[in-house]
Amino acid sequence: MADSTFPVPGALEAAPHGRRWSQAAFLAWLHDWVVTVDHKKLGILYMLYSIFFLLVGGVEAILIRIQLVRPDMHFLSPWVFNRVFTMHGTTMVFLVGMTYIFGFANYLVPLMVGARDMAFPRLNALSFWLTFFGGILLYYSFIGGYGLYGASSAPDTMWWAYSPLTERAFSPGHAPDYWALSLIVTGFGTIGASINVIATALCLRCKGMTLMRLPLFVWLNVVTSFLALLAITPLTAAQVMLLIDRYLGGHFFDTQAGGSALIWAHFFWIFGHPEVYVLVLPAFAIANEVIPVFSRKAIFGYPAMAAASVGIAFVSLGVWAHHMFTIGMTSVGNTFFVLSTMLVGIPTGIKIFNWVATMWGGKIRFATPMLFCTAFLFQFLIAGLTGIILSVAPWNWQLHNSYFVIAHFHYVLVGAIVFCIFAGIYYWYPKVTGRMLSEKLGKWHFWLFVIGFHVSFDTMHVLGILGMPRSIFTYEADRGWAPWNFVVSIGGFIQAIAVLVFAFNLVHSYFKGRVAGNDPWDAWTLEWATPSPPPAYNFAEDPVVTSRRPLWDIKHPEDPDWRYE
Amino acid sequence: MSTLAVAQAEREQAWVQPSKGRVAMFCLILAESTIFTIFVVAYVYNIGKSLYGPTPQILEVPIWNSIFLLSSSLTIWLAERAVEHGRIKSFGLWWALTFVLGAIFLVGTGIEWHKLIYEDGLTISTNLFGTTFYSLVGLHASHVILGLIALFTVLMFTVTGHVRKEHADRIQVLALYWHFVDAVWIVVFTVVYVIGR
Numbered sequence: 001m002a003d004s005t006f007p008v009p010g011a012l013e014a015a016p017h018g019r020r021w022s023q024a025a026f027l028a029w030l031h032d033w034v035v036t037v038d039h040k041k042l043g044i045l046y047m048l049y050s051i052f053f054l055l056v057g058g059v060e061a062i063l064i065r066i067q068l069v070r071p072d073m074h075f076l077s078p079w080v081f082n083r084v085f086t087m088h089g090t091t092m093v094f095l096v097g098m099t100y101i102f103g104f105a106n107y108l109v110p111l112m113v114g115a116r117d118m119a120f121p122r123l124n125a126l127s128f129w130l131t132f133f134g135g136i137l138l139y140y141s142f143i144g145g146y147g148l149y150g151a152s153s154a155p156d157t158m159w160w161a162y163s164p165l166t167e168r169a170f171s172p173g174h175a176p177d178y179w180a181l182s183l184i185v186t187g188f189g190t191i192g193a194s195i196n197v198i199a200t201a202l203c204l205r206c207k208g209m210t211l212m213r214l215p216l217f218v219w220l221n222v223v224t225s226f227l228a229l230l231a232i233t234p235l236t237a238a239q240v241m242l243l244i245d246r247y248l249g250g251h252f253f254d255t256q257a258g259g260s261a262l263i264w265a266h267f268f269w270i271f272g273h274p275e276v277y278v279l280v281l282p283a284f285a286i287a288n289e290v291i292p293v294f295s296r297k298a299i300f301g302y303p304a305m306a307a308a309s310v311g312i313a314f315v316s317l318g319v320w321a322h323h324m325f326t327i328g329m330t331s332v333g334n335t336f337f338v339l340s341t342m343l344v345g346i347p348t349g350i351k352i353f354n355w356v357a358t359m360w361g362g363k364i365r366f367a368t369p370m371l372f373c374t375a376f377l378f379q380f381l382i383a384g385l386t387g388i389i390l391s392v393a394p395w396n397w398q399l400h401n402s403y404f405v406i407a408h409f410h411y412v413l414v415g416a417i418v419f420c421i422f423a424g425i426y427y428w429y430p431k432v433t434g435r436m437l438s439e440k441l442g443k444w445h446f447w448l449f450v451i452g453f454h455v456s457f458d459t460m461h462v463l464g465i466l467g468m469p470r471s472i473f474t475y476e477a478d479r480g481w482a483p484w485n486f487v488v489s490i491g492g493f494i495q496a497i498a499v500l501v502f503a504f505n506l507v508h509s510y511f512k513g514r515v516a517g518n519d520p521w522d523a524w525t526l527e528w529a530t531p532s533p534p535p536a537y538n539f540a541e542d543p544v545v546t547s548r549r550p551l552w553d554i555k556h557p558e559d560p561d562w563r564y565e
Numbered sequence: 566m567s568t569l570a571v572a573q574a575e576r577e578q579a580w581v582q583p584s585k586g587r588v589a590m591f592c593l594i595l596a597e598s599t600i601f602t603i604f605v606v607a608y609v610y611n612i613g614k615s616l617y618g619p620t621p622q623i624l625e626v627p628i629w630n631s632i633f634l635l636s637s638s639l640t641i642w643l644a645e646r647a648v649e650h651g652r653i654k655s656f657g658l659w660w661a662l663t664f665v666l667g668a669i670f671l672v673g674t675g676i677e678w679h680k681l682i683y684e685d686g687l688t689i690s691t692n693l694f695g696t697t698f699y700s701l702v703g704l705h706a707s708h709v710i711l712g713l714i715a716l717f718t719v720l721m722f723t724v725t726g727h728v729r730k731e732h733a734d735r736i737q738v739l740a741l742y743w744h745f746v747d748a749v750w751i752v753v754f755t756v757v758y759v760i761g762r
């Protein structure tokens with residue numbers, strides 16, 4: 001953890017200190033943040049937005065768990081329960097998942113490739129604000145307009161909004177409209193941001209940064225962005241069709257006029273399954289940076305890791321109908337999607353082995369980021385295994401729409417993605433703010449969260465096997481589900497406490513944390529060669545790199561990496 | 566940033582990277598192609614599924630319209646070559662011709678729709694065929710409109726004398742989009758007027 005002594009370009013500019021509060025200064029500060037096109041500020045805005053909605057979605061999860069803690073509860077009405085779990089899913093996928101990607105990518109991709117900003121700074125700002133207002137629009141549905149039941153019109157059709165439930169006849173009011181419009185708007189934001197990430201990583205690399213020297217973080221974000229371009233757009237198209245049906249009297253999903261409700265399911269999952277990989281690949285990207293630095297070894301199998309990411313992206317485009325085994329497909333269709341789904345296990349397996357091989361024989365430092373990444377490895381393995389179980393069509397017929405499925409995908413979304421987000425925040429917080437997050441609070445956060453996670457989601461698998469279906473607002477006492485649900489809810493509360501510890505840590509350390517210095521983790525990628533926080537222009541002179549670990553070369557001129565590449 | 570790095574042999578090689586405008590436009594085209602794919606799939610899937618109302622037999626093949634649109638790809642290519650070599654006047658003429666051809670296509674679509682709506686009684690809400698037809702052809706037409714707005718903007722810059730040889734790269738990026746709009750028409754034409762009729 002020693003401060004390194006290599007020259008830091010741009011360190012001459014002192015950060016402004018001790019600004020006095022006044023209304024004019026506050027307005028100037030606010031104006032600066034609203035009109036900014038700086039990739040670092042936009043990255044921070046994306047992250048704050050993501051963390052804010054993580055808390056909102058978390059509150060919704062807690063409401064669900066309170067309602068289900070005992071049989072025959074009346075904490076929420078069935079109608080409110082439907083809205084709450086729809087909004088929980090939509091929020092977590094679109095407002096948390098899709099924004100943390102671009103939070104990290106915006107902040108880090110230009111720094112890692114040695115550029116001064118993203119390729120299109122203004123497009124970057126436009127993308128963020130589209131996403132921002134899309135999210136606001138979604139939540140405005142709670143108070144705006146009139147709904148089916150009078151009180152509000154928040155969407156209540158689940159996050160996949162299966163047709164024909166979303167047709168005018170079955171969902172009057174504006175609930176599906178808010179859902180579709182806000183996701184079209186955030187989708188445009190995603191397309192803009194993805195284009196920006198790709199253009200930055202391919203066209204703005206500093207001298208010597210060949211494609212085979214790009215940090216794996218950047219590689220994976222490029223793959224993610226390509227996948228997002230291919231995955232978000234089918235949803236946009238399907239939502240446009242839904243709006244045509246609802247507003248212009250179209251018949252796409254209107255079975256009474258010959259339309260098809262089934263085709264919505266296909267269109268949605270053509271988006272929905274690659275979306276899972278859009279969300280998880282940036283989490284892998286974080287693990288790819290954290291695990292080597294804290295194992296004190298270069299990543300094992302760099303080309304295999306890059307190739308496996310591309311492989312995952314390709315395979316993920318052909319597996320969507322494994323969400324639809326119970327809809328009734330031909331046996332050829334079933335077999336195809338069983339096999340293609342199982343195929344995903346190969347590139348992901350390569351990744352897990354490579355991470356383990358990176359840790360193997362390393363001098364592992366179990367700082368908080370590494371703790372989260374270690375837990376991620378185990379949990380992601382289990383999530384993958386239950387995924388293979390669910391990919392077998394007969395198993396799927398048994399377990400479909402049960403809590404087993406919920407447990408499986410929360411293992412991916414929380415056990416893998418959220419754990420990696422936390423690892424990434426603990427790892428890069430010093431770079432962004434100039435201060436370390438408290439390690440002590442970090443360890444509390446980690447242990448509470450990992451315990452709460454397993455209490456909740458391990459137990460949920462059992463509930464699924466016992467036959468509890470998802471999305472039911474309550475259950476009878478004689479079903480035998482009560483003790484399990486009680487345990488799941490307790491786990492949920494423990495996770496909530498852990499997240500509160502984390503939120504406190506974020507705020508507290510910003511003011512009181514230990515000053516970080518430029519390179520607190522003794523890391524190897526270019527962002528650590530800038531001051532913390534980096535100046536607006538990132539690098540005073542354009543860096544030149546000669547290997548995958550430019551800072552290693554500078555710190556160890558006697559044994560540079562490029563000799564071995 | 567480090568003397569060691571500069572000492573490397575790579576200093577000798579020129580450091581070339583792809584043009585960011587082109588990369589971004591290809592990404593946009595990739596995303597747009599996916600949207601079109603979904604609409605085309607919805608069209609093909611629903612061919613002959615309409616339970617009542619007019620059928621695709623009422624469509625007339627817009628041969629001339631298609632020739633106008635597709636030839637605009639050639640004229641915009643000639644405009645690209647002209648600006649690349651600094652022949653601004655000839656660029657302006659080819660560019661204006663491209664705009665006119667695109668506009669004729671749009672007017673042609675308008676005439677076709679007018680006939681469908683007022684003579685055949687087919688609107689987007691009439692039946693399933695109407696829904697899929699107007700949304701697919703309309704999706705393409707809306708892209709033509711966007712393209713025409715972009716073409717017109719450049720045309721105004723040309724008329725006021727602001728376009729120079731060094732803008733060739735940006736103009737070619739924009740032209741990529743127009744080529745895409747033309748190429749998609751081949752797909753839409755095939756699906757709607759050849760396969761679907």
